[in-house]
Amino acid sequence: MEIDLTMSPGYRLFTLLGFTYTSMLRARKRELESSEISITRAWALWGLKAMERPATVVEMKQILGRNHQTTSQLLQRMEKEGLVKRRRDPKKRLITVVLTAKGEEALSRTYTRHEVIDEITSCLTPDEQNTLRAYLERLQERALAKAMAYPPLPAPYASKMGIAD
Numbered sequence: 001m002e003i004d005l006t007m008s009p010g011y012r013l014f015t016l017l018g019f020t021y022t023s024m025l026r027a028r029k030r031e032l033e034s035s036e037i038s039i040t041r042a043w044a045l046w047g048l049k050a051m052e053r054p055a056t057v058v059e060m061k062q063i064l065g066r067n068h069q070t071t072s073q074l075l076q077r078m079e080k081e082g083l084v085k086r087r088r089d090p091k092k093r094l095i096t097v098v099l100t101a102k103g104e105e106a107l108s109r110t111y112t113r114h115e116v117i118d119e120i121t122s123c124l125t126p127d128e129q130n131t132l133r134a135y136l137e138r139l140q141e142r143a144l145a146k147a148m149a150y151p152p153l154p155a156p157y158a159s160k161m162g163i164a165d
Contacts, residue, residue, distance in 0.1 A: 024117060027120060031113060031116040035109045037106050041106070043063070044063070044075070045083065045103055046111065047063035047157055048084065048103070050157050051154060051156045054098045055098075056097075057072055057094075057097065059157070063157055081102075084098065085099075
């Protein structure tokens with residue numbers, strides 16, 4: 001059976017976005033190697049800081065785009081490393097997570113260094129970056145509407161990321 005591998009313009013764009021994201025992610029991972037914090041841990045620390053309050057495991061799952069079990073295991077490892085503190089909220093029967101001083105220090109170490117992303121995006125003028133951002137925001141809005149089966153991101157985090165409700 002012959003399969004037609006011709007891509008629609010939309011799927012070609014999707015593929016290009018995916019490859020671009022993957023390449024930028026790899027460059028960022030390489031940049032973070034000296035900080036001894038993985039990109040997933042760095043993203044979790046940033047997400048906790050952006051929440052500006054204790055976050056639930058469900059909220060962290062949404063921020064990281066991982067399943068509940070993977071997120072719980074990551075947070076357990078991060079707690080053993082002293083980066084976060086997990087607390088059980090007896091009133092709501094939830095586990096919340098907060099940054100520790102060591103987590104704040106690790107976050108500072110990872111987010112004072114982000115030259116590689118700036119270097120990559122510097123091939124675009126500021127106007128081109130703004131235009132691309134506007135296009136990506138439109139695509140993101142449409143994609144979020146199509147992904148309505150998933151819970152929305154926590155409001156404080158979405159606000160920091162510039163994601164409309």
